[in-house]
Amino acid sequence: MNLIETLKELVPADIVVTDPDTMEGYRRDSADLVAAGKPIAVLRPRTTAQVSSIMTWATQTDTVVVPRGAGTGLSGGATALDNCVVVSMERMNSIREFDATNHTAVVEAGVVNADVGRAVADAGLFYPPDPGSFEVSTIGGNLATNAGGMRCVKYGVTRNSVLGLEVVLADGRVLRTGGKTVKNVAGLDLTQLFVGSEGALGIITSATLRLRPTPAATATFVASFPTLDAGGRALNSIFAAGVTPSMLEIMDNATINAVENYQRMDLDRDAALLVIGQADGADALDQVDRMVACCDEAGADLSVSTSDPAESEMLLQARRLAGWATMEQFPTIIEDVGVPRTRLAELLSTIADISEDTGIRIATVGHAGDGNVHPMLLLPDLGVDARNRAMVTADRICAAALALDGTITGEHGVGELKREWLTRQLDDVSLGVQASIKRALDPKMLLNPGRGF
Amino acid sequence: MNLIETLKELVPADIVVTDPDTMEGYRRDSADLVAAGKPIAVLRPRTTAQVSSIMTWATQTDTVVVPRGAGTGLSGGATALDNCVVVSMERMNSIREFDATNHTAVVEAGVVNADVGRAVADAGLFYPPDPGSFEVSTIGGNLATNAGGMRCVKYGVTRNSVLGLEVVLADGRVLRTGGKTVKNVAGLDLTQLFVGSEGALGIITSATLRLRPTPAATATFVASFPTLDAGGRALNSIFAAGVTPSMLEIMDNATINAVENYQRMDLDRDAALLVIGQADGADALDQVDRMVACCDEAGADLSVSTSDPAESEMLLQARRLAGWATMEQFPTIIEDVGVPRTRLAELLSTIADISEDTGIRIATVGHAGDGNVHPMLLLPDLGVDARNRAMVTADRICAAALALDGTITGEHGVGELKREWLTRQLDDVSLGVQASIKRALDPKMLLNPGRGF
Numbered sequence: 023m024n025l026i027e028t029l030k031e032l033v034p035a036d037i038v039v040t041d042p043d044t045m046e047g048y049r050r051d052s053a054d055l056v057a058a059g060k061p062i063a064v065l066r067p068r069t070t071a072q073v074s075s076i077m078t079w080a081t082q083t084d085t086v087v088v089p090r091g092a093g094t095g096l097s098g099g100a101t102a103l104d105n106c107v108v109v110s111m112e113r114m115n116s117i118r119e120f121d122a123t124n125h126t127a128v129v130e131a132g133v134v135n136a137d138v139g140r141a142v143a144d145a146g147l148f149y150p151p152d153p154g155s156f157e158v159s160t161i162g163g164n165l166a167t168n169a170g171g172m173r174c175v176k177y178g179v180t181r182n183s184v185l186g187l188e189v190v191l192a193d194g195r196v197l198r199t200g201g202k203t204v205k206n207v208a209g210l211d212l213t214q215l216f217v218g219s220e221g222a223l224g225i226i227t228s229a230t231l232r233l234r235p236t237p238a239a240t241a242t243f244v245a246s247f248p249t250l251d252a253g254g255r256a257l258n259s260i261f262a263a264g265v266t267p268s269m270l271e272i273m274d275n276a277t278i279n280a281v282e283n284y285q286r287m288d289l290d291r292d293a294a295l296l297v298i299g300q301a302d303g304a305d306a307l308d309q310v311d312r313m314v315a316c317c318d319e320a321g322a323d324l325s326v327s328t329s330d331p332a333e334s335e336m337l338l339q340a341r342r343l344a345g346w347a348t349m350e351q352f353p354t355i356i357e358d359v360g361v362p363r364t365r366l367a368e369l370l371s372t373i374a375d376i377s378e379d380t381g382i383r384i385a386t387v388g389h390a391g392d393g394n395v396h397p398m399l400l401l402p403d404l405g406v407d408a409r410n411r412a413m414v415t416a417d418r419i420c421a422a423a424l425a426l427d428g429t430i431t432g433e434h435g436v437g438e439l440k441r442e443w444l445t446r447q448l449d450d451v452s453l454g455v456q457a458s459i460k461r462a463l464d465p466k467m468l469l470n471p472g473r474g475f
Numbered sequence: 476m477n478l479i480e481t482l483k484e485l486v487p488a489d490i491v492v493t494d495p496d497t498m499e500g501y502r503r504d505s506a507d508l509v510a511a512g513k514p515i516a517v518l519r520p521r522t523t524a525q526v527s528s529i530m531t532w533a534t535q536t537d538t539v540v541v542p543r544g545a546g547t548g549l550s551g552g553a554t555a556l557d558n559c560v561v562v563s564m565e566r567m568n569s570i571r572e573f574d575a576t577n578h579t580a581v582v583e584a585g586v587v588n589a590d591v592g593r594a595v596a597d598a599g600l601f602y603p604p605d606p607g608s609f610e611v612s613t614i615g616g617n618l619a620t621n622a623g624g625m626r627c628v629k630y631g632v633t634r635n636s637v638l639g640l641e642v643v644l645a646d647g648r649v650l651r652t653g654g655k656t657v658k659n660v661a662g663l664d665l666t667q668l669f670v671g672s673e674g675a676l677g678i679i680t681s682a683t684l685r686l687r688p689t690p691a692a693t694a695t696f697v698a699s700f701p702t703l704d705a706g707g708r709a710l711n712s713i714f715a716a717g718v719t720p721s722m723l724e725i726m727d728n729a730t731i732n733a734v735e736n737y738q739r740m741d742l743d744r745d746a747a748l749l750v751i752g753q754a755d756g757a758d759a760l761d762q763v764d765r766m767v768a769c770c771d772e773a774g775a776d777l778s779v780s781t782s783d784p785a786e787s788e789m790l791l792q793a794r795r796l797a798g799w800a801t802m803e804q805f806p807t808i809i810e811d812v813g814v815p816r817t818r819l820a821e822l823l824s825t826i827a828d829i830s831e832d833t834g835i836r837i838a839t840v841g842h843a844g845d846g847n848v849h850p851m852l853l854l855p856d857l858g859v860d861a862r863n864r865a866m867v868t869a870d871r872i873c874a875a876a877l878a879l880d881g882t883i884t885g886e887h888g889v890g891e892l893k894r895e896w897l898t899r900q901l902d903d904v905s906l907g908v909q910a911s912i913k914r915a916l917d918p919k920m921l922l923n924p925g926r927g928f
Contacts, residue, residue, distance in 0.1 A: 198904070203813040203880075204845050204847075208889060211634070215664070360658050392656075427656075428655075452662065475663050
């Protein structure tokens with residue numbers, strides 16, 4: 023009996039896919055530059071018990087397991103390894119419980135982020151974390167990578183919206199962490215340990231999410247700056263003003279032009295920086311007015327604001343299109359670095375220097391309120407020379423972030439792509455502690471080995 | 476050469492205390508019912524390097540180490556063990572760095588919580604976590620227990636205000652986690668693992684704290700309810716209204732009377748529940764008005780609100796006095812349980828039943844906005860019978876919280892006191908995972924063994 027036949031003794035045959043054509047679609051996530059291995063099977067479990075059986079079998083047979091959400095990751099954390107089984111969580115997509123008064127929902131890992139929002143909207147609630155992929159990506163993947171998004175500046179990242187987890191461990195045991203209370207110090211906070219562990223400590227099968235009341239109102243502004251310096255001053259003065267943006271984004275000149283080429287929006291093609299911000303709550307417009315005042319004083323040459331929802335959506339449109347616009351026009355590598363947010367202007371100016379040096383065009387968008395930006399490398403083609411120059415460019419961007427007390431990844435994760443860079447951010451003690459936790463929970467190194475940390 | 480002499484070869488002699496009288500003051504924290512052991516020495520290091528030397532020595536000599544902040548813990552997590560060394564962090568009390576524009580401060584473990592607030596106030600910033608002990612307790616202890624407080628309902632607990640740590644591990648290695656960015660997914664989030672680990676995984680020597688801009692304004696209200704039911708309805712309607720209280724506290728009838736006996740404040744001695752709330756920001760008074768409307772509609776027989784700072788402080792006075800008032804009048808055991816916040820009224824009513832049953836008076840105060848309350852057991856005396864009935868009472872309160880999907884500790888920690896109750900909240904899988912992480916980081920079981928998890 024071969025390996026896969028032994029598995030079929032334990033789980034329903036229809037969750038086991040070995041057809042090469044179907045498997046092909048599960049070999050990669052969205053990190054195009056990461057080489058994908060060949061799995062021996064793709065597993066699509068429907069229940070936690072099935073995931074547990076899979077891991078018990080994997081431990082007995084020393085089979086490597088790569089957990090997978092929707093495959094939108096940009097760091098290769100869900101790319102298949104040779105001879106692994108890919109465990110796709112797509113069929114575990116039930117909302118098990120929704121407690122509208124306690125503002126919690128228990129959802130399975132395969133539930134799409136936006137579907138959580140739609141399920142709770144009628145009760146006047148929303149689920150804050152909103153990675154760019156939120157219409158496609160799943161809660162399990164969001165948790166495994168501690169996904170970010172535009173609303174993080176006010177509501178925090180994914181780890182700040184989860185109260186408990188159900189996790190299948192490497193040996194098949196089912197671990198339950200946390201609960202339905204917002205405060206809980208009973209033992210180590212294992213919930214927080216598994217969030218952001220990139221599938222290397224266990225497979226998250228379900229989570230108790232924390233929801234928030236939908237804000238009464240939302241207001242939005244856009245300000246355009248003639249220089250990076252002026253834009254940077256505006257951001258620092260917004261941080262200092264004590265306003266609470268619910269979104270504070272930037273787009274640089276290259277991004278503005280990529281968007282304008284993609285779809286005419288009458289953006290100012292000469293602007294060095296656009297700042298797009300939002301506030302929510304009863305005093306949303308007042309807060310936006312204060313942010314606009316910061317922008318005007320710092321030298322914005324244009325600023326507009328609105329509390330009309332449709333107009334707000336129009337102002338955000340350029341920001342939302344940025345990724346699509348560049349990917350449509352160029353082979354694009356989306357970087358993800360973070361710095362203390364007051365050092366953003368320095369980072370942007372260094373990125374411009376790097377681009378000039380390596381000849382790789384860079385369009386930068388990002389979450390200015392959190393100091394987390396995505397320099398998008400716009401490659402002329404996918405030839406060897408362009409790829410090599412792109413890698414040098416990415417390398418120098420990570421080095422620049424570290425030199426500014428920053429991080430090589432703010433929200434996309436380490437995956438396979440950033441393993442080497444991780445060793446430049448973390449010292450041997452930190453890497454050693456992470457390895458010892460990995461060994462404690464996955465002694466056979468079966469879960470997504472070589473990924474994350 | 477005896478054990479302590481070998482240590483004095485490694486660290487300055489003046490940080491090593493063996494005088495029995497001085498040591499006596501370091502044997503206990505504030506958990507009066509926990510038996511204290513006898514240390515062989517109390518160590519008061521001044522530098523991270525000295526803490527590292529201590530742990531290197533402890534590992535070489537198999538010496539048990541009990542780390543200690545200000546000793547305000549209520550669960551016995553810093554109570555001395557026989558033949559241990561107590562490592563008091565009181566002398567590591569420098570603020571190493573304050574970055575007013577980035578809203579971060581790097582502070583040593585022994586810095587008193589309130590001193591952080593005072594150091595950053597002139598820059599228009601504050602440090603949100605405010606455990607009741609904040610004028611005395613230290614950042615290191617706050618981090619080790621993931622301390623809570625009244626402002627958590629808006630700003631989160633201690634773990635939500637820390638970006639990075641410096642930790643000395645059991646074998647003396649110095650670990651640095653996190654950094655100065657608000658978003659960071661480079662590897663496992665070790666910062667979050669050490670927060671709340673109660674001194675059992677390492678000794679926190681320093682932390683990068685996240686500060687917030689001081690709110691423009693604050694408004695406060697108090698509402699008095701004739702029944703627990705009416706008070707519970709008011710709280711649930713506040714939760715549902717989508718307002719953002721920056722404080723939402725309760726005091727029950729027994730607490731009201733204990734305070735009124737202690738200091739006349741003209742509180743309504745017949746009220747079943749007082750709800751005390753605050754909001755901050757530009758629309759603070761508007762938010763308070765909305766909360767007052769919820770209270771009035773739910774049947775409050777009195778409500779007052781103010782945006783005057785001095786009047787606000789007066790309205791809060793009764794809440795702040797609650798702990799002192801009871802401890803002055805009775806031997807008091809302060810419990811700490813949490814429930815999903817919508818189930819608070821059920822918990823309060825169960826606590827009243829338990830009190831009637833066991834004959835132990837209970838005065839309950841707490842953080843209603845987080846579902847975290849402190850039933851204070853008012854003992855008639857410290858005789859064996861009263862103590863035994865108190866333990867039964869505490870036991871039943873923990874059981875009641877668990878029956879309501881709650882937790883046996885919301886913010887005080889497990890320490891030594893709640894070890895047995897922890898095994899009723901967490902199953903063998905969870906306890907096993909916690910033990911495996913402990914073994915991975917402290918294989919000789921030297922750091923605060925038997926505490927926390």
